[in-house]
Amino acid sequence: MxxxxxxxxxxxxxxxxxxxxxxxxxxxxxxxxxxxxxxxxxxxxxxxxxxxxxxxxxxxxxxxxxxxxxxxxxxxxxxxxxxxxxxxxxxxxxxxxxxxxxxxxxxxxxxxxxxxxxxxxxxxxxxxxxxxxxxxxxxxxVGENRVSRGVITGFTLEEALERLKKNIQGGEVRRLKRLQKHVNGEKIESLSILLEFQGEVLPDKVKIGFMSFSVRPYVPPPLRCFKCQRYGHIAAVCKGKQRCAKCGGDHRYDECGVDVQMKCCNCGGQHNVAFGGCEARKKAAEIQQLRTIKKITYAEAAKSVQEKRTVQKSQQVMSSTSSEPSQILKSGMEITMDKLILFMAYVINCTDQVKQKTEKI
Ligand SMILES: [Zn+2]
Ligand SMILES: [Zn+2]
Ligand SMILES: [Zn+2]
Structure with a gap:
């Protein structure tokens, strides 16, 4: 073989x-x-x-x-x-x-x-x-050859990957690769190594020689469509309109002018669509993270993140508009506390009765 x-x-x-x-x-x-x-x-x-x-x-x-x-x-x-x-x-x-x-x-x-x-x-x-x-x-x-991906970090660029692969203990490594990072818009090699393990369960740690390294789950960067610039699909299956990554206009990036005002077509902000601080990108990254950790579909993760964000927003609105809602919340808390004390008293009472009964027996 x-x-x-x-x-x-x-x-x-x-x-x-x-x-x-x-x-x-x-x-x-x-x-x-x-x-x-x-x-x-x-x-x-x-x-x-x-x-x-x-x-x-x-x-x-x-x-x-x-x-x-x-x-x-x-x-x-x-x-x-x-x-x-x-x-x-x-x-x-x-x-x-x-x-x-x-x-x-x-x-x-x-x-x-x-x-x-x-x-x-x-x-x-x-x-x-x-x-x-x-x-x-x-x-x-589908369902066969399941793998899990994790990242270990702290490996200098001189470290030979094949030798590293042979020396990793604590999981069956199928493939490994050095991850890259963006520095000032340029991609450079990082100190982190991406490992693909055989099997669905990602090990917490691996050993290399006498040293132990913790493995964190690998979250791939969010998938962005190069045609409509939205997240979660690629251009080959895109049903959206052509959008420019730089100005948000209905043309391709390479057809965009030189001194054009930057505008993100996903959030409306004054930045390139791929900017790390973009709210839409942050949301997409959150979806990707949830999807990876909970092992659910993109649609399920997107729904869950959307719900969480809606709740967060409504809470922000509630606390910023007036103090009344928080008062209601406070009084609500008091009621629950009262009920809790009553309940505890009841439980103590019951256990007392039980004690008496057992003593009789
Ligand atoms: Zn698209
Ligand atoms: Zn443009
Ligand atoms: Zn944006």
Missing amino acids: TTKEDGGGEDDDMDFDDWTSVGRGRGRGKEKVLKEGRVIGSQNSKRNLEECSSDEENRAVRKKVTNEEFKVILKFRNEDMSVNLSPIQVSREIKKKLGEVEFVKTLRDGNMLIKCKSEEQKNKCMQIDNICKKVVREKLI
């Missing part, structure tokens, strides 16, 4: 998705082992027992996959990402390649989700190498 490793931190893109996946290679390896086991098993009764148990495991895995409803995500090549496909053409091609499927959906990140009707169809789907000439670079079965 050969596993390709990436160069590590050489390209500018922070996205892990450009990396060569080693997960599927491992999967194939396991399959081979099982098949070999079966061949030997037919000649040996003891082996047969083992085969049974591994078959049971297989069944359990199959059951889990059934729960995931045969969903496959096709990830497209970056250069093909912006190619828009006709839904009619896509449907025709998928019907030709797979037959009737449950549904097909273009995801927010531009990739494609196909819900198949059977295991067999799902396996066929895993063989697809393009959709209407849009090249598929990776295929993922």
Whole structure:
């Protein structure tokens, strides 16, 4: 079995998705082992027992996959990402390649989700190498090969990543990459290393030699559309209008004038749309953080952040308009305190009675 490793931190893109996946290679390896086991098993009764148990495991895995409803995500090549496909053409091609499927959906990140009707169809789907000439670079079965991403920090630029990978204990590291940071609008290498672990549970700590490093969850930067400049989707799936990142006008960034007044089309502020202090960007970052930590969908995280912000705003309005509402709150508190004291007295009373009764017995 050969596993390709990436160069590590050489390209500018922070996205892990450009990396060569080693997960599927491992999967194939396991399959081979099982098949070999079966061949030997037919000649040996003891082996047969083992085969049974591994078959049971297989069944359990199959059951889990059934729960995931045969969903496959096709990830497209970056250069093909912006190619828009006709839904009619896509449907025709998928019907030709797979037959009737449950549904097909273009995801927010531009990739494609196909819900198949059977295991067999799902396996066929895993063989697809393009959709209407849009090249598929990776295929993922939803629910399989789950990974978790974390960051450790304090590594000088001289530290060789491959050597580091070999020496990390406390979790199975699939890939690692040096993170970059923005300084005065320029991207430079940071002291932090992004680690991708096999499995859903992120370790709290890893050890390198005798030293221990705490692992914090990795929160990817918010996804911003280069067409409409809004957060949460990419240009390939954008339904919005063209907006300039610099002045907010209805033209592309490279078509913008030189001495134009900066205006953010997301919050109205006098800054470039990507400015770190932008309220809209802060909100998008908050959504991204919630999404990562709670492992929920973008829509769920966005709803939750919106609700939280609405509550915060109404509280601010309440405390700033007049003192009356806070008085109401105060008197409300007093009532609850009174009730609490009564309740406690009641509880003490009850326990006293119980004591008396038990003493009698
Ligand atoms: Zn957009
Ligand atoms: Zn402009
Ligand atoms: Zn803004």
